[in-house]
Amino acid sequence: xxxxxxxxxxxxxxxxxxxxxxxxxxxxxxxxxxxxxxxxxxxxxxxxxxxxxxxxxxxxxxxxxxxxxxxxxxxxxxxxxxxxxxxxxxxxxxxxxxxxxxxxxxxxxxxxxxxxxxxxxxxxxxxxxxxxxxxxxxxxxxxxxxxxxxxxxxxxxxxxxxxxxxxxxxxxxxxxxxxxxxxxxxxxxxxxxxxxxxxxxxxxxxxxxxxxxxxxxxxxxxxxxxxxxxxxxxxxxxxxxxxxxxxxxxxxx
Amino acid sequence: xxxxxxxxxxxxxxxxxxxxxxxxxxxxxxxxxxxxxxxxxxxxxxxxxxxxxxxxxxxxxxxxx
Numbered sequence: 524x525x526x527x528x529x530x531x532x533x534x535x536x537x538x539x540x541x542x543x544x545x546x547x548x549x550x551x552x553x554x555x556x557x558x559x560x561x562x563x564x565x566x567x568x569x570x571x572x573x574x575x576x577x578x579x580x581x582x583x584x585x586x587x588x589x590x591x592x593x594x595x596x597x598x599x600x601x602x603x604x605x606x607x608x609x610x611x612x613x614x615x616x617x618x619x620x621x622x623x624x625x626x627x628x629x630x631x632x633x634x635x636x637x638x639x640x641x642x643x644x645x646x647x648x649x650x651x652x653x654x655x656x657x658x659x660x661x662x663x664x665x666x667x668x669x670x671x672x673x674x675x676x677x678x679x680x681x682x683x684x685x686x687x688x689x690x691x692x693x694x695x696x697x698x699x700x701x702x703x704x705x706x707x708x709x710x711x712x713x714x715x716x717x718x719x720x721x722x723x724x725x726x727x728x729x730x731x732x733x734x735x736x737x738x739x740x741x742x743x744x745x746x747x748x749x750x751x752x753x754x755x756x757x758x759x760x761x762x763x764x765x766x767x768x769x770x771x772x773x774x775x776x
Numbered sequence: 777x778x779x780x781x782x783x784x785x786x787x788x789x790x791x792x793x794x795x796x797x798x799x800x801x802x803x804x805x806x807x808x809x810x811x812x813x814x815x816x817x818x819x820x821x822x823x824x825x826x827x828x829x830x831x832x833x834x835x836x837x838x839x840x841x
Contacts, residue, residue, distance in 0.1 A: 599797055599825065600788040607790065616840055658830055660786070726821055729801070733808055735817035747822065755824050758833055765837055 525682040527744070528669045531720040532686030535665045538713045539658040540694040542625075546654035548698065549629040554647040561643055563650025567691075570659040574666050578680045581671045592732025594672045595725045601664070602721025609715035610755055614762035619711055662687050665721070672728050719755065723748045792835060796828030 543563075551559035555699065611617035666687050668678030727744055730737065737743035788794050804821060807813045 596797065596801055597787065600793060603793050603797070603825070603829060603832075604788050604790060607793070610829075610833060611836055614836075616836055646837065664786075671794070698832055714798070726825060729804075730818045730821060733804055733817055735808075735814060743818075747797065750822060751826075758830065762833060762837055 525679055527724075528679055529682040529686035529718075531668055531724070532662075532718065533671055533690045533694045534713050534720070535717045536662045536687040536690035537694060538710055538717065539662050540691050543655045543658035544694055544698045545625050546629060547651050548702075550647050550651045554636055554644055555642075557642070558647035559651045561655075563655045565648070566652045566655035566659060569656060570663050574663050574680070574684060577663075578667045578670055581667065582680065585671075588732050588734065590732075591672050591728040594668045595728030595730075595732050596660040598668055598672075598721050598725030599729060600725075601668075602718050602723075602725050604718075605714050606718030606722055606751075606755060609711055609718050610758050610762070613715070613759045615766065616762060647754075669724065672724070694775045704741065715755070719748055719751050722751055749775040783806055792832040793828055796824070796831065800824040800828070 547563050548560045550562070585593075608617060612619050666680065666683040670683035672679065723744055726747055729738065739746075784794070800821060803824070804817055807817055807820065
């Protein structure tokens with residue numbers, strides 16, 4: 524199994540499943556669990572089908588160099604998006620994702636609609652389906668991109684899919700035990716780490732797709748990750764430092 | 777248009793990152809035509825990635841001041 528792929532997929536999926544779980548929990552608590560579970564299962568099956576169809580097609584029909592270039596480039600974009608948001612949250616320029624607040628807000632909306640029943644309610648199923656599908660699309664995207672680019676090293680898609688599945692089951696298990704929004708999960712830390720990994724792998728595969736090479740081959744992934752990690756810490760420190768004079772000026776006024 | 781915007785928001789959601797990295801890819805493709813510069817492809821990509829990240833973070837900072 525390609526461990527790096529499985530770990531990246533696990534971490535990214537954990538974050539997305541926690542967000543989806545919050546909405547599913549609202550549906551389960553305010554309406555009923557049958558609807559919440561039905562919607563979640565339907566979305567999970569849809570996602571599995573998307574991964575199976577696109578993942579297989581991409582690996583079989585696209586030449587590996589072109590695949591690495593395109594996927595690598597897309598992963599850089601995706602990774603930079605995650606990394607930028609995580610850096611902004613760490614530096615205080617963006618609010619942390621508050622699962623509890625989202626839970627309270629969505630629950631208030633659902634209670635206002637006054638839908639309380641024991642039977643399967645289509646609108647509740649749709650809400651659970653939409654939440655799991657939307658958050659799961661990012662998981663599917665990471666599984667397909669990571670898995671297809673790592674296909675040359677072995678069971679890339681399978682490794683990524685296993686990582687995602689384990690994350691999903693773990694979130695479900697913890698959620699079933701806790702039965703409240705998973706606010707203790709260090710979401711921003713996970714997003715930061717995933718952002719670093721996506722950007723690292725994206726950079727690595729883009730260069731390989733351009734027929735370039737890296738010193739020490741695959742081992743250079745660690746060097747790349749370290750470079751991006753150090754640079755990110757430097758950006759966070761810089762942003763925090765830039766905010767202090769601005770806050771001081773505002774206080775003086 | 778809505779679909780393009782949805783895909784853009786899903787993938788990157790930041791024009792500086794998209795344009796910056798697209799230009800980087802173009803530059804790297806051009807570099808591939810010069811034999812002597814092949815070995816610098818990786819370094820150039822890393823530097824441009826960090827530069828683009830820095831520019832977009834600065835824009836966020838300025839926008840929030």
